[in-house]
Amino acid sequence: MPMTTRRVLRTVESRTGGSGALTKALRYVFPDHWTFLFGEVAMYSFLILVATGTYLALFFEPSTAHVVYHGTYAPLRGTEMTKAYASALNLSFEVQAGLLIRQVHHWAADVFLAAITVHLLRIFFTGAFRRPRDINYYVGLTMLVLAVVEGYVGYSLLDDLLSGMGLAIGNAVALSVPLVGGQFGVLLWGGRFPGTPDFLSRLFFVHVFVLPILIATLMAIHLALVARPHHSQFRGRRQKEGNVIGTPMWPAYALRSLGLFFATAAVLFLLGGLVQINPIWQWGPYEPWLGTNGAQPDWYLGWLIGALRLMPHFDIVIGDYTLIPNPFWGGVLFPGAVFGFLYLWPTIERRWSGDRRPHNLLDRPRDNPTRTAIGAAVFTLVVTVFFAGAADRAFVQFGVSYEFQLWMYRALAMLLPVVVFFATRATCRHLRDRGGHPARDSGARLVERPREASRPLSRPARGYEPRGTETAPEGDARPTGTTKEE
């Protein structure tokens, strides 16, 4: 060990007494499974968002003051526009490497949300939201909500035509909140849409300060709450409830994870450099009287656009008072219901199954067919509605009748989840009862068969021990206090 390292360690120890904690951190064990990487990709995308966003903020001017454009991009010369849009154009055309950074920022936002979503699916389908990780699951969900809002606010800042159309719809959704909507929308926008000049600086402040800080804080809590009970892991020969088996932080895991960071960054810069995203100069500046056909938001808002499209046209009106305007259904109720389901699911499952024990061993999706089937059904619903959001593109690009698509998606949104529910449940049961791995040879045998986690959510498989007979493999159920150890 070189002397300098020693000296640094001694300094740390003498000032913080932290070398013990450091040793522990270096030996922290990460279970090896590829599905554990999505959360890391999300975290690294966030770091890249902060870095690129900081650079962009040095050039962007969130002002609604009007200017006439005289920049490099010839087609827009002489057009009147806000300083916000003009500075975004200058950032793209005049600032060296500005367009690269802007595109990387936009791609990183899309990847950030995609990674969170896949991570959420992993957590849901493996039952990783159960005690002791339930609180952390809520923290993660909250980050997802904030990230969606952050993304929306971010691309709304530029004041190009698409961002203005998005804000018009956002304002309508705000106005549609029952009872308080009118006042709510007016407060957020500082007045009637399109709002006062204050509105843009409010958006900017929320985008570069309020939401990033909230997300960063929640991320710190998220990581702490992951590390405290240690990572969950899949069942295996050595893996028990009371231990973690895997690669220690130092050196292999740290290097591998750092490698993942650089790989994520490489992909994002490759996309940002080579694949155009949100070419704002093509849309022109936003004015309330302008619109364009076939406009699509970023992917993570697609399901909300789809919901706005699919809802039949009705308001709830009492006398002359409009209690619930139409945009409420797709813009508030639908996402509210989906996130409500996600927030409530741990409680529902606990009540339903009666299983209140902590779980450090993960389920495979097949181990809990009913949960998997319900999750798959909800996911199918969201994906169907998401595709309905792109119905106008299919119409504009391929000429598929919009009206036909709408009815088709309405039917699919009701039918598919039911079909998927039963198909998934049957598949899970079949796989579980067979005991092999679907992709590998059928002769494979699990060393330890998973016990049904609890009072069966569904028919127990043949050969499974009923609950409560205390035949858990050694150490398996230790934290519950039902095994021989206690």
Add this chain to the structure above:
Amino acid sequence: MRRRLAAALAWLWRYAVAALVLRASRRRTGYRERELPASPRAETLTAALLFAACLAGLAFVAIYAFDDANTQLLGLSIAVALGLIAAALILAAAAVVPQETLEEERPRFADPEQEEAPVEDSAFALREGIDGVTRRRLLGAAGAAAGVGLGAAALVPLASLGPAVGNRLAASPWKDGVRLVEENGMPVKADDLAVGSFLTAFAEGADKEGLATSLAVVRVRPEELELPEERADWAPEGILAFSKICTHAQCAVSLFRYPLFAERSPGPALVCPCHYSTFNVLDGGERIFGPAVRPLPQLPLRIEDGALVAAGPLSGAVGASWGRVREEG
């Protein structure tokens, strides 16, 4: 002599403790698997990747130094640099540093339903803090009251964010006699509008960005019209004007569908590109398709010296619906 004995005993004691700790820890450490894969080849390759990353980074600097740096080249060079570092790190993680699989014990958390002991200490510490305080209820209530007062005071400034909404959102500039102008401020001439054409107009002198200012003006053949009786004279020469803001979610209604073969295709309609709400222009802007609920507000027109002029206010509230939208008007 006694000191030597004491020292010896102390040593013995230390050894005993050490032995115990070792035994205990050996039992706890459990499974461990360790392999040292490092080879000169892997190390050389890792170093080569890192040097290559350095070159790619320098390439980025060189490209940046050019005027008008090419975005694709910039992105490519920095991505290659990052990718090479990623490759080096992943290679090092797999083939240079020790490969270890460890078993680590998980910390045990108390079960809230079964073990109460671990929280007793903190519960006791908390309780100790209010020893001798008799009027706890009173103090608690007073604290809560202070919180409510301060909370209210903290929230109220939010009202400064915007005006009170009252019973209408938008002030409309339209009233009898207001002229329709184009984006450049020129009056809209009736003769400039061919049958089947579509044009955006504004209220003369009004803020163009005001939600109620902009209009979609279209012209159809007068005999096609099916306007309700009270609007019979709102469309001189088949020219109709509607608010351009969709009553669903306030996008601009920017598409006009005018069929060439009226028999075989649906009638002339204004379509909103956002969620395809479609408004029939012939009957005064009723919705025929899409999620909008209220009709597009129509503006009564008349023609003065060949130019279009409003003959009254809009027929309804402009923009998205809210609580009192149907009382506006």
